[in-house]
Amino acid sequence: MGKQEPLIILNDIHKHFGAVVALAGVSFDLYPGEVHCLLGDNGAGKSTFIKTMSGVHKPTKGGIMMEGKQMNFAGSRDAIDAGIATVYQDLAMIPLMSVMRNFWMGREPIKKFGPLRLFDTEKASKITMSEMAKMGIHLREASQAVGTLSGGERQTVAIARAVYFGAKILILDEPTSALGVRQTSNVLATINKVRQNNIGVVFITHNVRHALAVGDRFTVLNRGKTLGTMVKGKANYEELQDMMAGGNALANLDFVDEGVM
Numbered sequence: 001m002g003k004q005e006p007l008i009i010l011n012d013i014h015k016h017f018g019a020v021v022a023l024a025g026v027s028f029d030l031y032p033g034e035v036h037c038l039l040g041d042n043g044a045g046k047s048t049f050i051k052t053m054s055g056v057h058k059p060t061k062g063g064i065m066m067e068g069k070q071m072n073f074a075g076s077r078d079a080i081d082a083g084i085a086t087v088y089q090d091l092a093m094i095p096l097m098s099v100m101r102n103f104w105m106g107r108e109p110i111k112k113f114g115p116l117r118l119f120d121t122e123k124a125s126k127i128t129m130s131e132m133a134k135m136g137i138h139l140r141e142a143s144q145a146v147g148t149l150s151g152g153e154r155q156t157v158a159i160a161r162a163v164y165f166g167a168k169i170l171i172l173d174e175p176t177s178a179l180g181v182r183q184t185s186n187v188l189a190t191i192n193k194v195r196q197n198n199i200g201v202v203f204i205t206h207n208v209r210h211a212l213a214v215g216d217r218f219t220v221l222n223r224g225k226t227l228g229t230m231v232k233g234k235a236n237y238e239e240l241q242d243m244m245a246g247g248n249a250l251a252n253l254d255f256v257d258e259g260v261m
Helices: 044-051 076-082 099-104 122-136 151-164 181-195 208-214 235-244 248-252
Strands: 008-017 018-030 035-039 060-065 070-072 083-089 110-113 115-117 169-173 200-205 218-223 227-233
Touching: 008 044, 018 035, 018 044, 018 200, 035 044, 035 208, 035 235, 044 169, 044 200, 070 076, 076 083, 083 115, 083 151, 099 151, 122 151, 151 169, 151 181, 181 200, 181 208, 200 208, 208 235, 218 235, 227 235
Parallel strands: 018 227, 035 200, 035 218, 083 169, 169 200
Antiparallel strands: 008 018, 008 060, 060 070, 110 115, 218 227
């Protein structure tokens, strides 16, 4: 990654829920314009880790540094204000509402007429169409219902919204898990567009092939622990798949364990 400084460093993160140890010393970092894939099967600790990164959970132990500053998020709003945006699998969208309304939900542009404060439909529509077009989605109109879009297009709405509102770090939680081949291809293309804005992308997935298509680095979690970080060009499908499974071949891997930069 050259001499760039990481956007975020998570060092030796532990998370306990009573007697249950969800994370047992996970380290991870992310650079501007990088896609760092977090791989692991169900129960590996991926969801707990990204919720810790995005302020939903406080780490039991370990530290989070963002742009050289120690972070102590009191909640997800603090993480959002710092520039960490998360796009979850459920997308938190209302299908019967328009793309425009979903795009601006909670951050609507306002125009004033004397004492009246009204939703600026013209501005909102223009920006929605423009931001979606940047991501390769050309809407018929901004007022069309989100429910008329494909799963991949709905993912793109959520991603475009996060980018427009200033995300420095974009966490994508299994964005391709429920998509067909064509829609998956569109979402992966969108991820490549996002990184061109110097935004760091954390791509959480259990699909190794999708990760290899866009990733720069690949960190594997298994039972709440980091098994290693491999770099693009030195990672292949079989090795990553075996690391995810924690197979016997793990001991024979020649992987690059970069730790925390």
